Amino acid sequence: MIFISSTAFANPYDDAMKEVRVLSDSSYVRLLPFGKSYQNRRTPAFAISDFKSDCREKTRVLICAGQHGDELDPTKSVLSFCKSLTIGKHNDLLQRCVIIVVPMVNPDGVAAVRRLNAVDADTNRDWIDLTTGETRFVNGIINTWKPHLLIDVHQWNEASLTPGNSIEIPSCTAGSHREAMIAAASRAGTNASLHLVECRSTSDRSLFHRRYGALGYAAYLLETEVGENFNIRDRMYKAAILSLIESVAGSSGARYVMSPAAMAFTPASVSVYLEPAPADKQTDFYGPALLSIACIILACLMRPFARKETTTWCRRFIMCDIDPELRSDRFVHRHVGCPITSRSWVNRRLRTKYAPIDEKKDKTEDQDQSLSAANIKSLLRETAGSF
Ligand SMILES: [Zn+2]
Known part of the structure; x- marks a missing residue:
């Protein structure tokens, strides 16, 4: 498969929205209410699952990308992963999971290909204070859906002190929780050729995965090396995402150990999205x-x-x-x-x-x-x- 370089897009936001529109035609996709950016762009969000089966007890996964608007490959790769789900590549996964996707958390940043949002805020330093509309929108989704697994996808655009291709977990104190988090990250790291990084207790806690990790969710950060080829990045992201989902969806026991905050989920709050699909068009x-x-x-x-x-x-x-x-x-x-x-x-x-x-x-x-x-x-x- 040939991938076009990110820089070839005139407006990456519009291109991504076109892909979202195509995805929305699939019976596996249900659009959630969209957010709105400072420059009146829509923040797309949607759920993917096999809605013919009962979705109330399925594992809930949230995948976020595009917090930093100059990191375009994560958005592209996540949308490509969604497409593979809608064409039946992972039907077993859709039988067991509801995957919620926010492919562009920072639409204005993506449109301008800049790290910050339209009011010069770094969304990935705002998950405690929630001062931006972008973080409040995603936080609302998390509070409603209480995902068992949260994955935030990024790429390095400059040299880093930690290994570039990495999967990072928040610092975990509880014994069984920490063990389960590390075990899942290790498997994903092996499958995707990513280094495992555990953040220190002194690290900035306002990052997405650190904040929700502290709140009792299984939250991971995926990063790729500066200047990495898109095809390699794409393979790493997808392999890590699939591996993490398998770890969390593997058993109901595992997902509650890893994400105790998810136990507060009430299906009634999103019943309209979990209802079975209407009968086939044959009738x-x-x-x-x-x-x-x-x-x-x-x-x-x-x-x-x-x-x-x-x-x-x-x-x-x-x-x-x-x-x-x-x-x-x-x-x-x-x-x-x-x-x-x-x-x-x-x-x-x-x-x-x-x-x-x-x-x-x-x-x-x-x-x-x-x-x-x-x-x-x-x-x-x-x-x-x-x-
Ligand atoms: Zn980033």
């Missing part, structure tokens, strides 16, 4: 078919009336004694349903066309024309013999 076929049959029957029932009208029209047409040549006139045929009266356009047209040739006859037909007494007498004399 929808009968509706239009029955309507068509009803229309045909109605048309058959109305046919005698239609004939009657045509007959009336024809009689009037003949009574007008119009030149047969005119019956093939395209205007007359086009208005075949319009009866001819003294005021109708056909009558006016006939008068205009035939008056110079048969003026006397025209006078007898034209009810609108005022006749002088002399003309009437003359006319009566001429027509008396006809009856």
